[in-house]
Amino acid sequence: MTDVSETPLIAQRIASIRQTLPMSVRLIAVTKNVSVTAIRAAYTAGIRDFGESRIQETEEKQAQLHDLPEITWHLIGHLQSNKVPKAIAQFQWIHSVDSLKLAQRLDRVAESLSSAPHVCLQVKLLPDPNKYGWTVPELLADLVDLDQLSQIRIRGLMVIPPAGLSADQTLSVFQQARVIADQIRCQSWKHLKIQELSMGMSGDYPLAIQAGATMIRLGTVLFGDRPVLESHLQPNG
Numbered sequence: 001m002t003d004v005s006e007t008p009l010i011a012q013r014i015a016s017i018r019q020t021l022p023m024s025v026r027l028i029a030v031t032k033n034v035s036v037t038a039i040r041a042a043y044t045a046g047i048r049d050f051g052e053s054r055i056q057e058t059e060e061k062q063a064q065l066h067d068l069p070e071i072t073w074h075l076i077g078h079l080q081s082n083k084v085p086k087a088i089a090q091f092q093w094i095h096s097v098d099s100l101k102l103a104q105r106l107d108r109v110a111e112s113l114s115s116a117p118h119v120c121l122q123v124k125l126l127p128d129p130n131k132y133g134w135t136v137p138e139l140l141a142d143l144v145d146l147d148q149l150s151q152i153r154i155r156g157l158m159v160i161p162p163a164g165l166s167a168d169q170t171l172s173v174f175q176q177a178r179v180i181a182d183q184i185r186c187q188s189w190k191h192l193k194i195q196e197l198s199m200g201m202s203g204d205y206p207l208a209i210q211a212g213a214t215m216i217r218l219g220t221v222l223f224g225d226r227p228v229l230e231s232h233l234q235p236n237g
């Protein structure tokens with residue numbers, strides 16, 4: 001956990017990264033395993049979009065951050081079906097929608113809660129056994145059904161390249177994502193609007209921006225290293 005003494009450092013990192021970002025890119029500060037003190041520091045430095053991967057952790061933090069009214073919360077970790085009601089209550093954006101079944105359930109629950117969360121569809125451009133998400137052929141096959149969902153607002157794609165790629169390979173994954181998003185956007189849909197590309201993390205965000213990312217999700221470069229245990233062994237809780 002970050003301690004108070006790191007607060008100026010967080011503000012500095014945020015300011016220097018923001019200087020390099022095009023206006024079209026929304027910076028989401030990823031605060032899984034990051035203390036509420038550090039979240040407050042980021043808020044003071046101007047951040048309004050925060051990304052979390054776990055429902056329980058977010059619930060605890062939100063209870064301590066009630067006085068920061070302008071936060072938009074983004075869920076970026078795998079969402080289990082039984083946690084859909086909580087996810088809808090806690091998050092305005094859900095980037096990690098990874099199956100038609102989950103999208104349909106979100107739509108039903110959102111309607112019952114009179115909520116209209118923004119959603120990104122998580123896509124795997126390359127095979128990756130460690131990641132959830134649609135393959136491209138699967139996604140294309142599900143679009144007609146996804147377009148029936150009128151309560152959730154499907155607004156983009158979320159992409160995480162597999163670990164261990166070269167910069168060229170990573171850029172290529174991001175560019176393919178861009179091509180697919182453009183393709184889908186240009187078709188005529190009733191509800192689907194694939195305008196956003198949520199891609200780019202600490203290690204690869206300049207490449208993602210080069211390829212047209214509209215939302216980048218940065219943790220480590222803003223807050224420093226997370227404890228290895230929680231962040232790498234249980235990323236999907």
Ligand SMILES: *Cc1c(COP(=O)(O)O)cnc(C)c1O
Nearest residue numbers: 030076201202203217218219220
């Ligand atoms: C943890 C996480 C991030 C942030 O990763 P960093 O490398 O620390 O910037 C972004 N996106 C997702 C989906 C994550 O789980």
